[in-house]
Amino acid sequence: MSTTVEPTPKAPPSPPPNRLEWLFRDVLRQGLVHPLIHLVQQYRSGEAA
Amino acid sequence: MIDPQTLQAAVRELPALPQALSDLLAALQREDVAVEQLALKIASDQALTAKALRLANCSFYGVAGRVHSIRDAINVLGLRSLAGALTAAAVSGSFARPRCAGFDFDAYWRHSMASALCAQALAQSLKIDEAAAFTAALLHDIGRLALASHYPDALAQALRHRAERDCQPVTAERHILGTDHAQVGASIAEHWRFAPAIVDAIRRHHAPPDDGGVSLLDVVHVADNIAHALDVCGLPDELVPPLSLSAWTRLALSPEQYRQIFERTEWQLNDLCEALTV
Numbered sequence: 001m002s003t004t005v006e007p008t009p010k011a012p013p014s015p016p017p018n019r020l021e022w023l024f025r026d027v028l029r030q031g032l033v034h035p036l037i038h039l040v041q042q043y044r045s046g047e048a049a
Numbered sequence: 050m051i052d053p054q055t056l057q058a059a060v061r062e063l064p065a066l067p068q069a070l071s072d073l074l075a076a077l078q079r080e081d082v083a084v085e086q087l088a089l090k091i092a093s094d095q096a097l098t099a100k101a102l103r104l105a106n107c108s109f110y111g112v113a114g115r116v117h118s119i120r121d122a123i124n125v126l127g128l129r130s131l132a133g134a135l136t137a138a139a140v141s142g143s144f145a146r147p148r149c150a151g152f153d154f155d156a157y158w159r160h161s162m163a164s165a166l167c168a169q170a171l172a173q174s175l176k177i178d179e180a181a182a183f184t185a186a187l188l189h190d191i192g193r194l195a196l197a198s199h200y201p202d203a204l205a206q207a208l209r210h211r212a213e214r215d216c217q218p219v220t221a222e223r224h225i226l227g228t229d230h231a232q233v234g235a236s237i238a239e240h241w242r243f244a245p246a247i248v249d250a251i252r253r254h255h256a257p258p259d260d261g262g263v264s265l266l267d268v269v270h271v272a273d274n275i276a277h278a279l280d281v282c283g284l285p286d287e288l289v290p291p292l293s294l295s296a297w298t299r300l301a302l303s304p305e306q307y308r309q310i311f312e313r314t315e316w317q318l319n320d321l322c323e324a325l326t327v
Contacts, residue, residue: 023280023289026217034292036278039304043311 020044050227051203059199060236064143069094070135071242077132078244084123091135092119100138101131107324129180136184137165144194149201151208156282157194159322161187163281166317168272170310174302175263184243185250185265186272192234192251193218196226217290219255231255257296267296279311281318 020041027034065071069091076082092098098119105116105126116122122131146154168186172179196204203226211221222229235252250269257270270293277289302310 019280023278023287026215026288027291030291032291033294034289035294035297036274036289036292039307040278040311042304043308046308 050225051200053228056228056233057236060195060233060240063195063237063240066143066241067094067097067135067139069097070132070139073128073132073135074243077128082128084128085120087128088119088123091131096142097135097138100142101134104134104138104321104324105131107320127180129178130183133165133169133180133183133187137162137187140188140191144198147194147197147201149197149208150205151212152193152197152201152204153282153284154194154197156284157190157197159282159318160276161190162321163276163279163314163318164189164269164272166321167275167310167314168268170313171268171272171300171302172265174306174310175268175300177263177265177268181244181247181265182268182272185247186269188234188238188243188247189251189254189269189273190230190234191237192230192232195233195237196222196230200226212286215286215288217288219290229255255290257293259293259295261299263299263301267293267299270296271300275307275311275314279315281315 020037021028024034024037027037066074072090073087076087091101101119102116102122105122116125119131122134126134165183165187168182169179172182193204204222207218207221207225210216210225211218214221219229219231231252231254235248238248238251246265250264250266253266254269254273257264257266274290274292277287280287
């Protein structure tokens with residue numbers, strides 16, 4: 001059996017206009033550091049430029 | 050909840066990997082490989098050979114149109130890369146498209162392929178076994194496919210639970226099933242007699258250790274994260290999992306190296322998916 005803490009049921013959030021923030025929403029909710037947010041953001045900015 | 054004994058019995062009943070692939074994987078563990086005999090044995094499995102040759106000729110391997118036989122494939126790709134191509138070909142044919150509500154089979158394969166390409170690129174930068182990285186990342190979520198095939202109702206319930214709470218899939222699986230896709234996947238990889246490092250990478254790809262040196266497990270963990278972060282499947286409810294900062298730090302790659310890995314992964318992905326036509 002797992003000891004994982006079960007999150008409180010809640011209505012799924014609506015996707016914001018920023019797709020990257022949406023992808024990382026669980027990490028951001030938990031206040032975790034995730035270096036990929038900035039790296040992917042820079043990569044996508046470079047593609048658009 | 051899934052009864053662990055029933056689950057183990059289901060894993061034992063999975064079809065074995067093709068004998069030719071098992072022989073190749075076993076040969077890679079030894080130094081005295083009889084290449085000619087191995088090539089003949091692989092070529093005797095026509096379905097597997099046809100798929101592996103199509104894969105070997107896609108531009109992912111950079112040798113498009115030059116591989117006409119298993120012997121060519123060994124010469125051009127090497128045994129380790131051929132093992133990766135054969136594994137992809139064999140595993141993609143081991144499970145039928147599951148009928149499980151909420152499980153997206155195409156997205157599953159696209160994510161697995163992206164993770165495999167990314168892991169291979171990471172391994173190349175780190176100078177560790179690229180073929181093992183490709184295979185381990187390709188199989189890292191195989192437990193999810195097995196659950197969708199063998200326990201479609203239970204997994205569908207876990208997927209609904211995940212959607213309602215917007216939590217990580219692994220959290221929903223543990224709550225509803227009493228196990229998770231990483232544990233199930235590791236059991237399957239053991240059943241198929243993959244190398245212990247590959248089994249470990251599958252089992253712990255959501256939880257690398259905080260200490261130790263850089264490992265295949267670190268590579269698969271980071272590759273899985275990158276594949277989610279690159280949004281290669283474009284799923285409406287896509288969710289990037291937490292990243293182990295210990296694993297990230299051990300990889301010690303530069304932003305420019307990551308940029309090149311992102312670019313290479315996206316560039317090769319469509320080609321690889323098309324070659325496997327899963």
